[in-house]
Amino acid sequence: MGIELAKQTNADVVIATDPDCDRLGVAVRSANGEMKLITGNQIGSLLVYYRIEKFFELGILNKENASRAVTMKTFVTTDLQKAIPEHYGVRCVETLTGFKYFAAKLEKYERALPEEIRKRYRQMSEQESRAARLKHSSFYVFGSEESYGYSGSDFVRDKDGNAGAIMFCEMAAYAKSHGQTVDQLLDEIFATFGYFAEKNGSLCFEGAEGAKKIERLLESYAALPRRDVLGSDVTSIRNFETDTIRDVEGDKIPKQKMSIFELADGTRIAVRGSGTEPKIKYYMFAQHRPGDGRFTAAELQQIKTETDERLEAIWSWLQADAQTRLEK
Helix, strand or coil, X not given: CHHHHHHHHCCCEEEEECCCCCEEEEEEECCCCCEEEECHHHXXXXXXXXXXXXXXXXXXXXXXXXHHEEEEEECCCCCHHHHHHHHCCCEEEEECCXXXXXXXXXXXXXXXXXXXXXXXXXXXXXXXXXXXXXXXXCEEEEEEECCCEEECCCCCCCCCHHXXXXXXXXXXXXXXXXXXXXXXXXXXXXXXXXXXXXXXXXXXXXXXXXXXXXXXXXXHHHHCCCCEECCXXXXXXXXXXXXXXECCCCCECCCCCEEEEEECCCCXXXXXXXXXXXXXXXXXXXXXXXXXXXXXXXXXXXXXXXXXXXXXXXXXXXXXXXXXXXXX
16 A cells, blocks of 8 residues: 555555554665565665764764674574675674573673763763763664664664664665665665675474474574585585574673574575464575675676575475475
8 A cells, every 4th residue: 555655656665564664664666666675684774774874974974983883683684784884994793583582682781881981871872872882881882683673872782663764765875866766776786885785584384293394494594504505505504503603792692593604706695484474484695795896787787686596496495495395
């Protein structure tokens, strides 16, 4: 209904939240005039790029203090949201799924402030607290998860659809002020940092028997991993249930039944059980980075097609492989 209204009124953006207003989805008017949905990964990538770029433009961040700035994403969120901050010298912290893990980090950063600042931290203006964090601790720029959750400041320690809507409108206005549609700005980001594409899939197994199948599958990925996927070697495996895994700050990641496989061609595959549904979830990530320069429009279009086809092929392979595992 929102998209239909946008067509009638020639609107540039449609924004929707879920009923409790913590998640945000959008449709944007593309360069060819059509309304199109963009993914949660893409929304987050646009916002982290815009916010970091703007903080540098305003002089709030610079080469000297960039290392004290931090962004956050979950392990099953696009790696574009790690490539962008790292380009600017900004730290990217990865967590398990759930904004409670982001909140724990923000609590840690608050505790790192000097005691006299902590006493009045909650009453400080954003400008005052930002200056204190940049001087003494870590300044939180942005956090995002692929399932349409976004956070833009320390004063709300959860995903926030209200703030997400404001941030997205500001970013869309920024793009328009530069003569770009939102999808053109996204393509500029791809051309600069590389094309990152994602695909999510799940297999549903109902009932008690289904729960056993999910358990068997999760255990089999840890016990009997494949050496290659569609001709690309598996170069590393992280088992979050058994391995000791630390983030970039040295903090230990809590245990979870999840495995992440890294392939030689840069593809990443994460497998975990759903916490709320009778499903096993698969997250597939592919990327193609430019060399010293940037992709041309023609190159980017070809890379998009090839990468998206690769993800579809991997998903088909994973479904067939899961069936083979269950038959053993």
